Amino acid sequence: SDPWCILVAGAGTEKVNGRYERExxxxxxxxxxxxxxxxxxLSFECVSGGEGWILGKSPRAFYANQTKDKVPPEEDWMAQEHGKQPVPSFHIIEPYMEVEARKNSGNEAFKAGDLESAIAKYTDALGVANTxxxxxxxDDDLLGKxxxxxxxxxxxxxxYEKCIADADLALEYDPCFVKxxxxxxxxCTAxxxxxxxxxxxRDAIDVxxxxKEVLSLQDEYRVLSLARDGNDTVLSELSGLCSRLSSLLKRKGTALEVIAIFKQLPTLLTALKLVQDVGNVGDRGYESAPNYDAQVYFRMQTNNFALLAPLIRPLE
Structure with missing residues (x-):
């Protein structure tokens, strides 16, 4: 292919690596x-009575296999730096296939649970891509992945810091990359x-x-956020929910509206449980079913839809 990418492995060869195009x-x-x-x-040269393709710049040159073929080879060369040993590894590659192969090798290591090896292989793939x-x-899609x-x-x-750095780069390449x-x-949570x-x-929800994973995490983080704020915040949220339910009853809201409100209950009740200390939140006592007096029940009947929702409240 033209252009192609050349990779040479050996001491002092890094600057040789990269894309070569017709001049x-x-x-x-x-x-x-x-x-x-x-x-x-990269050019076809006649050196000391021999002919072949030479890669390099004066006075250093990497000699390819001697050949009379004026078309540069597109397979591995047997190459060596003039007058030096050991012989470096010299490859002409198709860039996309090489990067994809190294990425897939990283994927296999990840599936096998060898995370350190997977990181090394992904880093290798990115190195070739950069070269x-x-x-x-x-393209951006491949690099983002x-x-x-x-x-x-x-x-x-x-x-975690390295994770964030890589995630940021992935999102630069693909702002719609939900993962x-x-x-x-x-x-960041860690x-x-x-x-x-x-x-x-929130950004993931926009995209x-x-x-399902984002929605589940959002619910989980909502619970943790409420729990961090303390029981007063949770109870305030529950009180607001009660008010909205009352309003909904008065105006005979639809079943879908009722469902939307009740979907918030698990989050609030889980948060309340997190801030409790074996039945106590601070110095206020709480009880749960079957104590009827410790519960507030809302029976909703709209459009033949019925719900019975228990809400824990402080004992008087």
Missing amino acids: GEAVRNGGRVFKGPNGFG CDGAHGI IHGNRAECCLQLGQ GYVRKAKA LEDHATAEKCL APNN
């Missing part, structure tokens, strides 16, 4: 001239940055309003 219509010894990064070039920046197929996968590995290893928001939210975690979930 206009330039021809040398009957072969095209290709220009790469950092002043390196071959702009090559066909290496690799960063997102590495973020998940970091999250599971407790490397990026979720992973960042979890890492670091007790609750405000950022909740914002991540995917029906995503």
Whole structure:
């Protein structure tokens, strides 16, 4: 393919790596001239009576297999730096296929539970992508997925700052990458940055309003947020819910409106349970069923729809 990406592994070879493209219509010894990064070039040369493709820049050159073929090979070369040993590993690759292969290798390591190895392989894939920046197929979608996968590995290893950094990069490449928001939210929660975690979930809801994982996490974080605020906040929320239910009854609201309000009950009651200390919240006593006096019941009958909802309230 043209252009292609060249990777050379060996001491001092890093600057050689990158994309090589035709240098206009330039021809040398009957072969095209290709220009790469950092002043390196690829051309057909006649050296000491031999012919072949040479990669490098004066006075250093990496010799390819000697050949009379004026078309540069697109498979692995047997190459060595002039007059030096050991022989470096020299590869001409198709960038997208190489990055995809290394990403898939990371995925396999992740599935096997080898998170450290998965991170190394994802990092390797990103390194090749960076070397071959702009090559066909290496797009934002691919890079976003690799960063997102590495973020998940970091999250599971407790490397929360690294997880957040990768999640941010994934979201830069793809602002609609829901898993990026979720992973960042979890890492922020672990670091007790609750405000950022909740914002991540709001952003995720904007992108995917029906995503079950996001909705579940949002409910969970809502419970934790209420619990952190204390029992007075929870009871205030419950009181507000009661008022809305009362209003709904007076104006004969629809069944869907009733359902919408009652969907909030599990969150509030779970939060209330979290702030209780074996039946006590602060210095106020609470009881639950079957004590009728300790409950407030709302029986809703609208459009042939009936609900019986117990709400725990303080004992007088």
